[in-house]
Amino acid sequence: AAYNCVLDACVCAGDLTRARELAEDMRARFGRLDIVTYNTLLKGFTTACNLKDAYALLREMEQDGVGPNDISYNSIINAA
Numbered sequence: 001a002a003y004n005c006v007l008d009a010c011v012c013a014g015d016l017t018r019a020r021e022l023a024e025d026m027r028a029r030f031g032r033l034d035i036v037t038y039n040t041l042l043k044g045f046t047t048a049c050n051l052k053d054a055y056a057l058l059r060e061m062e063q064d065g066v067g068p069n070d071i072s073y074n075s076i077i078n079a080a
Contacts, residue, residue, distance in 0.1 A: 004036050004037055004040060006022060007023065007041070010022060011044035016048060032064050032066070033064065033066065038060075038066055042075040049079060051076075051080070055076075058072065058076070
C-alpha cells in the first residue's frame with residue numbers, strides 16, 4: 001500500500017518517468033504488479049494524454065494476468 005501511495009504522488013506530480021521506475025522496482029520486489037498499481041499508472045498516462053503508453057499498459061496487464069477492470073476502462077474512456 002505504501003508503494004502505491006508514493007506511486008500516486010509521482011503520477012499526481014506528473015513525474016511519469018519516476019512512476020514507471022517505481023513500478024519496475026515494485027515488480028522486482030513483489031514479482032508482479034497489482035490492479036491498483038496498474039490503474040494508478042493508467043491514470044498518469046491518460047491524464048498526460050499519452051494514449052500510446054496507456055494502451056501498451058493495458059496489453060501488459062493482460063500479459064501479466066491482471067485483467068483490466070471498470071476503473072481501467074474508465075481511465076481510457078475519459079482520456080479519449
